[in-house]
Amino acid sequence: MTDDLLGRHRSVLPDWLALYYEQPIEITHGEGRHVWDSEGNRYLDFFGGILTTMTAHALPEITKAVSEQAGRIVHSSTLYLNRPMVELAERIAKLSGIPDARVFFTTSGTEANDTALLLATTYRRSNTVLAMRNSYHGRSFSSVGITGNRGWSPTSLSPLQTLYVHGGVRTRGPFADLDDHDFVAACVDDLKDLLGHTRPPAALIAEPIQGVGGFTSPPDGLYAAFREVLHERGVLWIADEVQTGWGRTGEHFWGWQAHGRSGPPDMLTFAKGIGNGMSVGGVVARSEIMNCLDSHSISTFGGTQITMAAGLANLTYLLEHDLQGNARRVGGLLIERLRAVAAQVPAVREVRGRGLMIGIELSRPGTDEADPEAASAVLEAAREGGLLIGKGGGHNTSALRIAPPLSLNVAEAEEGAEILDRALRSIR
Missing domain, CATH: 3.40.640.10 (Type I PLP-dependent aspartate aminotransferase-like (Major domain))
Structure with missing residues (x-):
C-alpha cells in the first residue's frame, strides 16, 4: 500500500517536495507522543510534524x-x-x-x-x-x-x-x-x-x-x-x-x-x-x-x-499544564543524557539546544567537516528503532533535530535517548 502511494505521490507532486527515509512512511494516526504508520508500526515522535504538534497528538481538549x-x-x-x-x-x-x-x-x-x-x-x-x-x-x-x-x-x-x-x-x-x-x-x-x-x-x-x-x-x-x-x-x-x-x-x-x-x-x-x-x-x-x-x-x-x-x-x-516548565525539566534531562551518549561517539561534534529544542551536529571524526551521510544514517536507524527525528543544518544538513511535543514525560525522554544512543553508535 505504501509503495503504491509513493508512486502516486511521485507522479503528481513536485520532485523537490522532500520525503524522509529511503522507504517513506505514511503516518495514519497518533496519540500523545506516539504515531503509527500504515503498516502498523508505532513510533515515538520527537519531531512533531516539524515542531507543529506542540502539546500532543489527538489531545481531547483540542479535538x-x-x-x-x-x-x-x-x-x-x-x-x-x-x-x-x-x-x-x-x-x-x-x-x-x-x-x-x-x-x-x-x-x-x-x-x-x-x-x-x-x-x-x-x-x-x-x-x-x-x-x-x-x-x-x-x-x-x-x-x-x-x-x-x-x-x-x-x-x-x-x-x-x-x-x-x-x-x-x-x-x-x-x-x-x-x-x-x-x-x-x-x-x-x-x-x-x-x-x-x-x-x-x-x-x-x-x-x-x-x-x-x-x-x-x-x-x-x-x-x-x-x-x-x-x-x-x-x-x-x-x-x-x-x-x-x-x-x-x-x-x-x-x-x-x-x-x-x-x-x-x-x-x-x-x-x-x-x-x-x-x-x-x-x-x-x-x-x-x-x-x-x-x-x-x-x-x-x-x-x-x-x-x-x-x-x-x-x-x-x-x-x-505548565508545558513550558515541563520542557525545561524534561528537556534538561534529555540534553544531559544525549551529551553523555555523544561523549562516547566520535562523530558527534556538538549537542546543543534549550528545553525541548535539541540539535546534534555530526562531523567526520577528528575534523569539523560536516557529515550529512552520517546524519541520514542516524535518521534511518532511529526510525528502525521506533523513533522519528528531523534533520537540518547549514553545512549540508549534518545536524539532527529533536523537538518532541512539550508534554513529553521522563520515561519517554529516556526511551528516545536509548534509541538515539543505539542509532548514533551504529555509525561508529
Missing part, C-alpha cells in the same frame, strides 16, 4: 474544541467579526510583551514572515533587510530572499536587498574561537561596520534559535546588543518565533526573552505549535507599525474560526 466549532461554523473570512479570533488575539497580544500590540493572523510561518517584511519595508520606506547567516524564514518569494541557508534558497532573485550578519552560529565562522563576551562584541562591531556601508535598512529579522539551520544559537544577549545599535538608527527588530515560541525553550516563553535586556522586539512572528497541527500563523507588532499600510487588506483563511478554536484550546492547555 473537542475543533469538533464543536465545526458544528457551528468553520469559516467566514476576516470581513466579519470573529469572536474566537478576537479572543486569541487578545491573549497573544498580552503574552507577546510588545506594548500596544496588534495581531494579524495568517495560515503559516512563511506568510507571517512575508507580512512582517511588508510591514517593515512600508513603515521604514526601505527594501533593505538584515538577516542572519544560516537562517530560514519560509518558502515564499520574499522569505526565500532573506534565507541565509543555501540548501533552502532556490533563487537569488528577490524584491529585497538582503545583507547577512554574523552571529547566528556560535561554533563556526570567524568568531568561533572567541569567548561569549568577545563573540558578541565582534558581531556588534561587524554589524556597525555593515551599517556604515549601506542605505538604512528596514529591519533585522532573526530566529532566536535557528530552526532549519540545525538549532544553532548565539550567546544570550547578542540580539539585545544588536537591538541597541539598530534602535539608534530606527531599524526594526523582527523576532522569528515560528519554532522557538510558546515555551519550547523551557527557560522562556519566547526565544527573544533570552536577549531581552533592551525590551521586546518591534515585531514577532509565530506559527507551527500554536495550532497543534492546524494552520495558524501570525504577526504581532506595535500598533503604529501594524497600521502603517495605506491600502485595504484581508486574509481569507487567516484567523478562520476552526483554527482559532484549536489555537485557543491549545494555548489554554499549554498554560494550565
Whole structure:
C-alpha cells in the first residue's frame, strides 16, 4: 500500500517536495507522543510534524474544541467579526510583551514572515533587510530572499536587498574561537561596520534559535546588543518565533526573552505549535507599525474560526499544564543524557539546544567537516528503532533535530535517548 502511494505521490507532486527515509512512511494516526504508520508500526515522535504538534497528538481538549466549532461554523473570512479570533488575539497580544500590540493572523510561518517584511519595508520606506547567516524564514518569494541557508534558497532573485550578519552560529565562522563576551562584541562591531556601508535598512529579522539551520544559537544577549545599535538608527527588530515560541525553550516563553535586556522586539512572528497541527500563523507588532499600510487588506483563511478554536484550546492547555516548565525539566534531562551518549561517539561534534529544542551536529571524526551521510544514517536507524527525528543544518544538513511535543514525560525522554544512543553508535 505504501509503495503504491509513493508512486502516486511521485507522479503528481513536485520532485523537490522532500520525503524522509529511503522507504517513506505514511503516518495514519497518533496519540500523545506516539504515531503509527500504515503498516502498523508505532513510533515515538520527537519531531512533531516539524515542531507543529506542540502539546500532543489527538489531545481531547483540542479535538473537542475543533469538533464543536465545526458544528457551528468553520469559516467566514476576516470581513466579519470573529469572536474566537478576537479572543486569541487578545491573549497573544498580552503574552507577546510588545506594548500596544496588534495581531494579524495568517495560515503559516512563511506568510507571517512575508507580512512582517511588508510591514517593515512600508513603515521604514526601505527594501533593505538584515538577516542572519544560516537562517530560514519560509518558502515564499520574499522569505526565500532573506534565507541565509543555501540548501533552502532556490533563487537569488528577490524584491529585497538582503545583507547577512554574523552571529547566528556560535561554533563556526570567524568568531568561533572567541569567548561569549568577545563573540558578541565582534558581531556588534561587524554589524556597525555593515551599517556604515549601506542605505538604512528596514529591519533585522532573526530566529532566536535557528530552526532549519540545525538549532544553532548565539550567546544570550547578542540580539539585545544588536537591538541597541539598530534602535539608534530606527531599524526594526523582527523576532522569528515560528519554532522557538510558546515555551519550547523551557527557560522562556519566547526565544527573544533570552536577549531581552533592551525590551521586546518591534515585531514577532509565530506559527507551527500554536495550532497543534492546524494552520495558524501570525504577526504581532506595535500598533503604529501594524497600521502603517495605506491600502485595504484581508486574509481569507487567516484567523478562520476552526483554527482559532484549536489555537485557543491549545494555548489554554499549554498554560494550565505548565508545558513550558515541563520542557525545561524534561528537556534538561534529555540534553544531559544525549551529551553523555555523544561523549562516547566520535562523530558527534556538538549537542546543543534549550528545553525541548535539541540539535546534534555530526562531523567526520577528528575534523569539523560536516557529515550529512552520517546524519541520514542516524535518521534511518532511529526510525528502525521506533523513533522519528528531523534533520537540518547549514553545512549540508549534518545536524539532527529533536523537538518532541512539550508534554513529553521522563520515561519517554529516556526511551528516545536509548534509541538515539543505539542509532548514533551504529555509525561508529
